[in-house]
Amino acid sequence: AQSVTQLGSHVSVSEGALVLLRCNYSSSVPPYLFWYVQYPNQGLQLLLKYTSAATLVKGINGFEAEFKKSETSFHLTKPSAHMSDAAEYFCAVSDRRKTSYDKVIFGPGTSLSVIP
């Protein structure tokens, strides 16, 4: 069965510092991978997705993620944190095989704090 883990339930960075949020997946076949952001009292918003094109995926708000098959990872990065980046971030995975392609499994989330 597929699963996704996010190392660190809470990450704090200084404004202007590098943001690195970790995501590892477990799947026998490279899956579809997603990063979502959830601001307080709001629904989720898609940041970026990997669907087997380029392994380095660029998303909105300056975020990007790199798919590394050998490490089964899809870490999210942003070169310079902004106060507005403070939110909950979810990594998600979906099986690309036809039998279960419509189900999305979310990680537990990482809360990002940005210190002025």
Next chain:
Amino acid sequence: DSGVTQTPKHLITATGQRVTLRCSPRSGDLSVYWYQQSLDQGLQFLIQYYNGEERAKGNILERFSAQQFPDLHSELNLSSLELGDSALYFCASSVGAHVRNEQFFGPGTRLTVL
């Protein structure tokens, strides 16, 4: 604003009761997804409808049911409510049936079961 609307925003009810949550997808979107977000279980996929037909099922309890109507809005019915059903329920919509399509999330309905 994602274009997905959910009503009501908040719902407080008692154990054993039945409630209905409503979702209107973005204009032009044919797929509707329901998710449950709670502190202990995180964000879980419940069910997906595409153009009125059930498409995929996740961790949806038998006490829960959903449907999508001809005008594409969807309702999630929760019955015989238990304390553990207290959660945020999100609806999302996408243009197609496949998970590759971007899902747009509504603001959620916060259900409190007392």
